Amino acid sequence: MKYRDNPKFPAGFMWGASSAAWQVEGGVAEGGRTPAIIDINSKTKYPFADNSIASDHYHHVEEDVALMAKAGFSSYRFSLSWSRIIPEEGVVNPEGVAFYNKLIDALVANNITPIVTLYHYDLPVWVDEKYKGWYDRGVIDAFEFYCRTCFREFGDRVKYWLSINEQNMQILYGNWLGLDKGCKDWNKEKWDINHTMNLCHAKAVLACHEMVEGGKIGPVPGYVPFYPDSCRPLDQIAAMDAEELTEKMWDDLYVFGEYNGFIKRYWKENGIEPKILPGDMELIKSAKIDFFAINCYRSNVCKYAPTDASYMDIELNKTGEKGNFKYPIYPGLYEMIPNPFVERTDWDWDIDPVCLRYTMRYVWDHYHLPMMITENGFGAHESIGPDGKIHDEARIKFLNDHIYQLGLAIEDGCDVISFNLWSFTVLLSTGNGMEKRYGLVYVDVTDDQLNNAKSLDELSLKRIPKDSFDWYSKVIATNGACLKGPEGE
Numbered sequence: 001m002k003y004r005d006n007p008k009f010p011a012g013f014m015w016g017a018s019s020a021a022w023q024v025e026g027g028v029a030e031g032g033r034t035p036a037i038i039d040i041n042s043k044t045k046y047p048f049a050d051n052s053i054a055s056d057h058y059h060h061v062e063e064d065v066a067l068m069a070k071a072g073f074s075s076y077r078f079s080l081s082w083s084r085i086i087p088e089e090g091v092v093n094p095e096g097v098a099f100y101n102k103l104i105d106a107l108v109a110n111n112i113t114p115i116v117t118l119y120h121y122d123l124p125v126w127v128d129e130k131y132k133g134w135y136d137r138g139v140i141d142a143f144e145f146y147c148r149t150c151f152r153e154f155g156d157r158v159k160y161w162l163s164i165n166e167q168n169m170q171i172l173y174g175n176w177l178g179l180d181k182g183c184k185d186w187n188k189e190k191w192d193i194n195h196t197m198n199l200c201h202a203k204a205v206l207a208c209h210e211m212v213e214g215g216k217i218g219p220v221p222g223y224v225p226f227y228p229d230s231c232r233p234l235d236q237i238a239a240m241d242a243e244e245l246t247e248k249m250w251d252d253l254y255v256f257g258e259y260n261g262f263i264k265r266y267w268k269e270n271g272i273e274p275k276i277l278p279g280d281m282e283l284i285k286s287a288k289i290d291f292f293a294i295n296c297y298r299s300n301v302c303k304y305a306p307t308d309a310s311y312m313d314i315e316l317n318k319t320g321e322k323g324n325f326k327y328p329i330y331p332g333l334y335e336m337i338p339n340p341f342v343e344r345t346d347w348d349w350d351i352d353p354v355c356l357r358y359t360m361r362y363v364w365d366h367y368h369l370p371m372m373i374t375e376n377g378f379g380a381h382e383s384i385g386p387d388g389k390i391h392d393e394a395r396i397k398f399l400n401d402h403i404y405q406l407g408l409a410i411e412d413g414c415d416v417i418s419f420n421l422w423s424f425t426v427l428l429s430t431g432n433g434m435e436k437r438y439g440l441v442y443v444d445v446t447d448d449q450l451n452n453a454k455s456l457d458e459l460s461l462k463r464i465p466k467d468s469f470d471w472y473s474k475v476i477a478t479n480g481a482c483l484k485g486p487e488g489e
């Protein structure tokens with residue numbers, strides 16, 4: 001629907017940004033932290049930097065929170081490092097707890113609501129070695145011990161909790177993220193790993209409701225909505241199948257506590273039998289989530305792929321040179337194709353602000369639970385200009401257009417409580433180090449400098465607010481009233 005007036009955001013709407021511990025903290029061998037598997041995985045991305053230093057948030061906590069306060073933040077979504085808090089089985093690390101207490105206390109002192117992710121890709125190496133990653137069900141008790149420790153230590157001040165970041169994307173891209181270690185047939189065994197993660201999610205939900213007074217908890221699906229290429233009926237079914245296999249089957253389970261009919265039939269068709277033990281589904285069904293936290297950057301387009309089509313797996317653009325994304329073909333299901341109606345980033349991510357409105361409508365229509373945006377942002381090649389500043393007009397336009405569409409979703413009737421862009425400072429990209437830069441605040445360091453530095457003293461790591469920092473501050477101050485609608489509509 002086209003509205004006569006610009007959208008209005010509700011009173012008390014929370015504005016902020018997001019990060020993840022392994023991508024921003026650094027200090028991987030400090031304060032009692034032990035290695036995580038993502039540390040090892042990040043070393044495979046050379047010549048991009050690994051996460052040993054990243055943005056060095058570990059040593060810049062007070063400075064970073066002061067900048068958040070200057071921007072007017074009312075929320076900050078971040079993750080805890082499991083191996084910083086539990087460096088070995090059954091051991092709680094007081095230095096790790098103290099670090100996060102310092103961060104949380106600083107946020108609360110500046111009236112910034114902490115929104116805390118329990119798990120964001122950084123499984124401890126000790127867990128990985130003992131339980132074969134998420135494969136052995138012993139990880140469930142280990143994860144519950146970690147969650148209960150977090151709720152006990154931080155639950156008096158943290159009331160919004162997120163269980164597992166982008167579980168769906170971890171299963172979809174597990175071979176890229178290192179979750180497939182030891183698997184003989186990832187396409188089949190990933191569903192056992194997924195089931196174990198679902199049980200861990202359920203344990204976290206139940207423990208939060210038990211231990212945190214007034215606590216609310218939800219999952220963090222990664223959403224990339226699929227549009228059908230045409231009005232051809234098979235293209236519409238292909239888009240529905242794509243959303244089932246990348247998003248919807250997870251969300252149905254989070255809300256309804258059971259695997260839906262589509263995924264059960266898919267498993268049967270492909271000879272997949274996840275190891276579901278007596279009592280598992282009762283546990284999952286008892287874990288009632290309070291809201292959805294949603295990561296949404298882009299959309300996709302697909303069409304029907306006949307059964308005799310040639311299979312082609314997805315190949316992400318890992319260089320930042322436009323045109324290197326390889327569109328997948330899954331015979332009998334769908335084929336992804338370029339969208340001629342949108343521009344793309346240098347990493348071939350569709351720039352589609354409407355996808356945020358679509359996603360909110362889709363999730364609200366299916367589940368009628370409150371939602372918050374926990375990731376949405378623009379990654380780009382970036383450097384300091386001759387005037388010592390960073391003029392990121394493309395990021396400002398991206399954020400303006402997406403947040404405007406989020407406002408329209410709210411006008412459509414969706415219950416949205418917070419927007420947290422990715423990211424606050426520049427931080428380590430999952431596959432492209434410091435080269436793919438997000439963030440409102442520039443961190444003065446390059447991949448080469450991080451790779452070659454022998455100590456922190458050799459690095460600047462200076463924080464420089466970008467033009468987008470000032471722009472976003474105005475958005476917050478006006479509660480979104482300064483946003484500009486699409487031209488020509």
